[in-house]
Amino acid sequence: MQRIPAGFLPPVAMDVGSDMPMYQQLSEWFRRSISSGQLRPGQRVPSTRSLAHELGISRIPVLGAYEQLQSEGFLETFTGAGTCVARAIPADMTMERAKRASFLSASPPGGSRRTSRRAVLMRSPEATWLANMGAFRVGLPALDAFPFALWSKLVSRHARHLSMEAMGYGDPMGHLPLREAIAEYLGAARAVRCDASQVLITTGAQQALQICAHVLLDPGERVWMEDPGYPGAHQALRTAGAELVPVPVDAEGIDVAHGARVGADARAVYISPSHQFPLGMAMSASRRMQLLRWAASNDAWIIEDDYDSEYRFGSRPLSSLQGTDTHARVIYIGTFSKVMFPALRLGYIVVPPDLVPDFHAGRDAIDTFSSMLYQSAMTEFIREGHFARHIRSMRTLYMERRVAVHDAIRRYLGDRLEVIGTEAGMQLAGLLPPGVDDVAVSRRAASMGVSVRPLTPCYIVPPERGGLILGYGGASLADIDDGVRKLSLCL
Template sequence: MARRQSGAILSGISLDRQSASTLARQLEDQLRAVILSGALPEGSKLPSSRTLAAELGVSRPTVTEALDRLAAEGFLETRAGAGTFVTSALPRHLPQGAPRQAASTPVGAAANVSGFGGRLGTLDADIDVHDSRPFLPNSPAYDHFPFAVWQQCVNRQTQMSYRGQMGYSEPQGHLPLRQSIADYLALHRGDVCTPEQIVITPGAHAAFMLAAQVLTEPEDAILFEDPGPFIARNLFRSLGRRLLDVPVDAEGMDFDAALLAHPDPRMAFVMPSRNHPLGRTLSPARRQKLLDWAEATGGWIIEDDYDSEFRYQGRPLPSMHSIDRAGRVIYVGTFSKALFPALRIGYLVLPPDLVGLFRNAVALMFRCAPLPAQMALAEFIAEGHFATHLRHMRQLYAERRDQFMAAAEQAGAGLFQADRPDSGMNAVVWLPQGLGDRVIAERAAAAGVHGYALSDYCVARPERPGLLLGFAGVAERQFAPGMAALARVVAEAAR
């Protein structure tokens, strides 16, 4: 049996000692792929680390490091006195690490496509699916997610034997989930709304797309933060909307000059609780000024409440939607960061007179979000598991933020400086003037520090070169060596 299992593993593994990636990382990625391919089914016992090391021709610590990481991600489990096994409840939502297939035709090369199709060919719509790598931004701590509790909720809901679960569900969303979201917003965000104002969507970006298509026309202008989230930026551009890039300063989006130069924006897309990537907050004065603009002109405000759940000092800031008295704010929330991205459940909180329009839009474009996931999430929230998980994650992320800052201060002295965030899952590391942050990001990734260049988020030149690094999904043992590796990269580039 052990020989057959060892053969199943080895047949899918080829380690390259010339690669920039470590042997442990290569082994981890390839073992994950073998498990997810089904070559090692759930419950399979792995050979001992000594056996694998001997047959692969690597050191035992290399194998142990790879197995420990996979265990932390939930792919493997160790049973005292029995050995290491593929977990019996694989976390299917985790990154699968499958190799990306090359397109047979270059992007944008197809003939006779629509204007929308042509715009898609000019944009970088790629996303990094390997979000378990250290320091990659926006990555939750998958190893601390309560898989067992979540699976119990899923099992109870999917085993209910009534026909309604097998067909299309209400396009507006599962009523108990909308009630749970309304209760959560009232308690934790100070935002009192009714379940009737909430529309469930397959993720936040589906909500942004719906808002753009329901409330604006092609060529309409949208105020957009610079720097700002590049995937949302590309989404609006692909839909033919004209983006007015507005600089972000210490008080958030500074839109006065943009409104003077372009008096006709139809919409503003803002992240008032925490700009991504800089982490800055829209000041109360600017919030009110933006609300006044929307009321006076009939404009719309899309409030992306990005990772507001993770605030480390005091309660989360009130949403703009909670102080909107004219019904001009469309609030968008998601469970991608609080739980896990592959859940693909987002939601809109709408003025009452827009609910019917958005419900119809969901029905026509998506039919509905998957009902079993909505039902499981409704139970997860109603039973208090969501609140418990958030409390645990806030504490864990606060500790990891402190570890990140300590490691950055020690390794980066004289080389780089990290901003200490008071919320969120990421931090900006500022680099010396004159360095190219895209070059540093590429070299750092080769050294095992995976982050994004600040320039990737900017239309205008960033105030300083920098990297956006995540700390939420990083294990304690990785902070010091990761920052030391980044310091070596920066020191070499600065010579």
């Protein structure tokens, strides 16, 4: 026999002062709970002994109520499994549940109710291309090549030996051993200048952006935004009340001179200099120097998003902008979502020393701290050398998948997709012919199980040509070939 599911029993309403006998009150309560859907068909209910004890009454009225409900078909008993709500509820009871569901889903009288302006800003257009895990989902790493057995072993080890201190409230800045490991890694691999006291652990890069926006900016202050740029940054900055100033990018990255003309009074700038999202170019040395000089002269902040800099194919990974900053104007953001897996929800911020107290308070205000179990396991993953080995392995794999995407595009799409930004990362962008609606193409592809992201929503100023972003990190060679073939049908 199939196992009967357990469930939470809603609070039982009993009136000891009522003239109605207790067994009748209890019977009526069960009928209402079943007809309203609070108790589901097949859900196990407490034994008569435990329910009587919980209600503080004699077992006799509970026995009487259960017998009555069984005779009416509301409850049924199975040997060895106890008493449960009858699996075959009468049709009129189903109708009652349907009425209740209709009531709950109906709009309240008077139309929609007002929410905050921030809630409106957080909304985004329906993104059907994010509804599946098919080929080309942007930001998805090679989960099929992740060392699950090793990672599970580390997590299990720390779960078995979890101390009372680790089970309590953690430091808003994060687990100190992990912060030390991150500072050491960033210094060696990204030329970031910091120590553990400057590293703040976050629940992913998106939360890092939100903390930066709330700590650095007052509502109404202006921020340069790469155009096109990362939609998640648009959202984080706008919900903090910032006014976005679109600044175009070219082959050298963000156009600093243009930004200085249209947003001289900007309080901050958001950039992804090592691998611009979504077009893929790296910011040139001259532009980096221009931007650092502008920030220092205008008392402005630079938010550097270094989301996937580990994966560069034409040369060694570029050094961080933070490493060349001599005026402590750069706030550096990184994440483990692209190297490890997105559900890990671990990211970090490197904060200038004098801003640490404010960022500490900002992190504490948002959700206090990240999971200590995963922080501990991640510390060991780095310290034992698994992190560096995994990056080297993934760099080779992504290079192979990048070549496969290029070959498939040439084979199936020809000149219908002009590929750009292929030197680094886990995705590439391509421009569509003039007049082609990239959002419509993405939605049609999603209906065929292919998850390509349109380029247009990444812009603040609408572009002349639409395009597509293809994430190849999480796609096998077979998925890549089949995905581009299906994409050709959409075009």
